[in-house]
Amino acid sequence: MINKIPGIIGLLLGVSAIVVASVYPAKTLETTLIAVAASVLLIWFLISRVEAFKTFSARRTAYLRLNTLLMIVFFIFIVILLNLIIRQYYLRYDYSSEKKYSLAPQSEVVAKNIDHDVQVMFFGTESAREFKRMFNMLESYRYLNKKIVYDMYDLDRVPLIANKYGVNDYNTVVVRSGDKTVTAKGVDEETLTNLLIRVTRKKSLKIGYLEGHNEHPLRDESRNGYSVIARKMEDIGYRVEPVSLLSSGGVPWDTDVLIIAGPGAMMTDEENRMLSDYRNRGGKFLILINSPDQLRHFLASLGLEVSRYPVYDPVNVAGTDPSVPLVTRYYASPVTRNFGLSTVYPGAYEVNLVSRDVGYKYEIFARSSRESWFEMNGDGIRQKEEEDGRQVIGAVLSHKDELMKVVVFGDSDFASNAYVSVSGNKSLFLNAVNWLAGEGAFTEVSPGKKDFIPMFITDEQSKLLRFIPLGIPLIIVIAGTLVWYRRRAL
Amino acid sequence: MLPIFYVFRKELRQFIYSPVAYIVAGVFHAILGYFFYNSLISYARRVVEMSGTGIPDSAFTPTIVVLHGLFNSMGTVFLLLTPLITMRLVAEEKRARTMEMLMTSPLPMYSILMGKYLAALFVYSVIILSTLYMPIAIDVLSAVNWTHVAVAYLGLFLMGAAMISVGLFASTVTEKQVVAAVLSIGILVIFWFVGGGIGAASQRATDFMREVSLYMPFYHMISGLLDLRDIVFLISYSVVMLFLSHRVMEASRW
Numbered sequence: 001m002i003n004k005i006p007g008i009i010g011l012l013l014g015v016s017a018i019v020v021a022s023v024y025p026a027k028t029l030e031t032t033l034i035a036v037a038a039s040v041l042l043i044w045f046l047i048s049r050v051e052a053f054k055t056f057s058a059r060r061t062a063y064l065r066l067n068t069l070l071m072i073v074f075f076i077f078i079v080i081l082l083n084l085i086i087r088q089y090y091l092r093y094d095y096s097s098e099k100k101y102s103l104a105p106q107s108e109v110v111a112k113n114i115d116h117d118v119q120v121m122f123f124g125t126e127s128a129r130e131f132k133r134m135f136n137m138l139e140s141y142r143y144l145n146k147k148i149v150y151d152m153y154d155l156d157r158v159p160l161i162a163n164k165y166g167v168n169d170y171n172t173v174v175v176r177s178g179d180k181t182v183t184a185k186g187v188d189e190e191t192l193t194n195l196l197i198r199v200t201r202k203k204s205l206k207i208g209y210l211e212g213h214n215e216h217p218l219r220d221e222s223r224n225g226y227s228v229i230a231r232k233m234e235d236i237g238y239r240v241e242p243v244s245l246l247s248s249g250g251v252p253w254d255t256d257v258l259i260i261a262g263p264g265a266m267m268t269d270e271e272n273r274m275l276s277d278y279r280n281r282g283g284k285f286l287i288l289i290n291s292p293d294q295l296r297h298f299l300a301s302l303g304l305e306v307s308r309y310p311v312y313d314p315v316n317v318a319g320t321d322p323s324v325p326l327v328t329r330y331y332a333s334p335v336t337r338n339f340g341l342s343t344v345y346p347g348a349y350e351v352n353l354v355s356r357d358v359g360y361k362y363e364i365f366a367r368s369s370r371e372s373w374f375e376m377n378g379d380g381i382r383q384k385e386e387e388d389g390r391q392v393i394g395a396v397l398s399h400k401d402e403l404m405k406v407v408v409f410g411d412s413d414f415a416s417n418a419y420v421s422v423s424g425n426k427s428l429f430l431n432a433v434n435w436l437a438g439e440g441a442f443t444e445v446s447p448g449k450k451d452f453i454p455m456f457i458t459d460e461q462s463k464l465l466r467f468i469p470l471g472i473p474l475i476i477v478i479a480g481t482l483v484w485y486r487r488r489a490l
Numbered sequence: 491m492l493p494i495f496y497v498f499r500k501e502l503r504q505f506i507y508s509p510v511a512y513i514v515a516g517v518f519h520a521i522l523g524y525f526f527y528n529s530l531i532s533y534a535r536r537v538v539e540m541s542g543t544g545i546p547d548s549a550f551t552p553t554i555v556v557l558h559g560l561f562n563s564m565g566t567v568f569l570l571l572t573p574l575i576t577m578r579l580v581a582e583e584k585r586a587r588t589m590e591m592l593m594t595s596p597l598p599m600y601s602i603l604m605g606k607y608l609a610a611l612f613v614y615s616v617i618i619l620s621t622l623y624m625p626i627a628i629d630v631l632s633a634v635n636w637t638h639v640a641v642a643y644l645g646l647f648l649m650g651a652a653m654i655s656v657g658l659f660a661s662t663v664t665e666k667q668v669v670a671a672v673l674s675i676g677i678l679v680i681f682w683f684v685g686g687g688i689g690a691a692s693q694r695a696t697d698f699m700r701e702v703s704l705y706m707p708f709y710h711m712i713s714g715l716l717d718l719r720d721i722v723f724l725i726s727y728s729v730v731m732l733f734l735s736h737r738v739m740e741a742s743r744w
Binding site: 154455472 | 506507509513524533534537538540551631633635637640696713715717719726729730733734737
C-alpha cells in the first residue's frame, strides 16, 4: 500500500496541474511547480512498479495485463505533464523569411510591460485565414508575457459569449483586464496592441462633450439625444464628461478628445479662441456638423468649409428619402481601417478642404454617391442648377508636425439615438473616437517584412529542370534494380 | 548501445537489398520533382507578370512561395509513404517466424525495437536529405533563406520520426504487412488532419484537436518557427509510440 502512495498523490497532483493550466493559464509558475512534483512522484512510482513487475512476471497474466495497462497510462500521463511544463516555459525563434511569428518592436514593448492579467478573446470564423493569423499573433504576444491569455472563438458557435461582450461581427477582438473591457474590429497587430494599451492604461481617457450651443443633449434618451453612444463609450473604458467653455475657461487640460456634436448656435470669438488654444496644445476634435454656419470660423481656421446646402443622394436606405445618404464604401484612412459596414447620414452637409495653406493633411474617408447633389430648394428633386458629384461626408485632418487631430463628419444626427444603431453608424463613430484617443497615433506598428526576391529562368535552365521529375526517380529505380539483381545472382 | 547497432545494421542491410526503399524513394522523388518543376516555372512566370503590376502586398520569395509549399507536400506524401517503409519491421519477423529467435536471443527488447526504429529513420532521413537539391537549385537561380530551410528540414525529420514510431507500433500488433501499413496510415491520417479541428463538436474539442495534431508543429517548423513546445511534442509522440510498441512486444512473451 505504501509504495502506491506516490502514485496516487502524483496522479492527483498531475490532474490538478492540468486543471490549473486550463482554468488559470496565466499562473505558469504554480502550474509548473505542481506538474514537476507530480512528474517526480509518478516517475518514482513507475520505477518502483517496474521492479515489482519483474518479480511478478512469473505469475498470472491477468495481473500482468492490468499492470501493463497501468504502466501505459502512467507513462502517457508523465509525458503529458512534461509537455505541460514545457508549455509554461519555452523558447521560440522566428526564422521565417517574412518574420510572421514576430511582433513589431512597438508591440513587444507594450506586451512586455503588461503587469497584470489580460484576457484576449477573438471572434472569427475557424476556417478563415484571419483566424490562423490571429492565433499566430496571439501566440507571439503570449510568448512575450504569460500574463496575456487568449481564447479563440468561432462566432457562430458561441452566440452567448458573443452577446455577453456585444460582439456581432466576425474578426472582432475583445480585451479584458480587471473590470475594463475594450473591443475593436480587426486582425492586425496595430489594433491588438492599441487595445492592450487601452485596457492596461491606469488612467481612463476623458472625452469632453461640448455643451452650451444647443448641441445634441448628451444624456437625453430622446431621438435627438446622444445617450446611447455616450453609454457605449463608457462601456469601452472612456470617461465622458460635458464641457462648457465659458464656465471652465476653455477646454479642460485633462480632455483627451473633444466632441462637438451639431451646435445649433454660433460660437463666440472667445470660444473660438479657446478651441484654437486646445488645438494648439495638441487637442483632438471629433466634429459633427448639423448646419453650415455655426462652426464656420473655427473650421475655416483648419482650412475647412461646410457646404451651403445639404447633400441629397438617391443611393439611400430603402424607405427613406434622398436626404439620408447611404455610404457603403470607404476610402483608406486610419478611421475606416478594417471597417466595411454601411453608414447613413440624415441631413448631411459636405465638409471640404478649401485652403491647403494651413499645412494639414486631409484624408477623405466617406463620400456620397456619384448621383448625389446639393439640394437648394428642399423639394428633393434634382434640378439642373443644383451641383452634383461625390460630396465629402467624412474626413480626417492631421498635421505632420503637430499633435492635433480632427475627424469631421458632415452630419451629427447619424450618431444620435435615432440613428446610432443603424448598421455601422455606432462602429464608425467609435472608430473615430478610438483613433483620436490614441489608437492610431499611440502606437503606429511598423508593417511586417515584405520581401520580394525575383527569379528568372532561362529556356536552357527550364530544359535542365525538366529532367528532375523523370531523371532522379529513374536513377533511384535503376540503382534499386541493380542491387536487387546482384543480390539475386548471388 | 552495441546491441542496438547490430540490429540497426541488420535492418539497414534489409532495406538496401529489398526493393521497397527504392520504390518509396522513386515515387517520392517523382511526385516532388513534378511539384518542384511546376512551382519554379510558375514562380518565374509570376515574377514576370509582377514586373507590370508592381511589387506584391505580401512577401514574395522563393523560400515562402516555392519551398514552403514543397515542404508541406512532402509531409502529406510521407503520410502515405512512411507506412511502406515501416510495415515490415516487426510484422515480417512474425510472419517468417524469426521473431521467436529474436525474443529468445540475449538482446534486450528495447534494443531490438530501437535498432529497427533507427534503421527506418535512417532510410527516411536519406530520402529527405536527397531533396536538398531543391533549395540548392533555387539558391543558384535566386536566393534562399537557409536558416528557414534548416528549421523546415528539422521539422521534416521530427515529423518523420513520429510517423515511423507509429509505423513501428502498427507493425508490432500484426503479422500482416498490409494490415500494419493500413493501420499506421489510419492513425497518421487521424493525427494529421485533426489539426484543423474545423467542424469539431465543440470549441473545446477544436482546441484539444489542435493540441494533439501532428500537423500543427510540423507546419510551424516548415514556416520557419522553431518552438521548443513543437519539438518536445513531436519527440514525446515518438517516445509514447515506442513505449507502446515495447509493451506490445513484452505482452507477446506471456
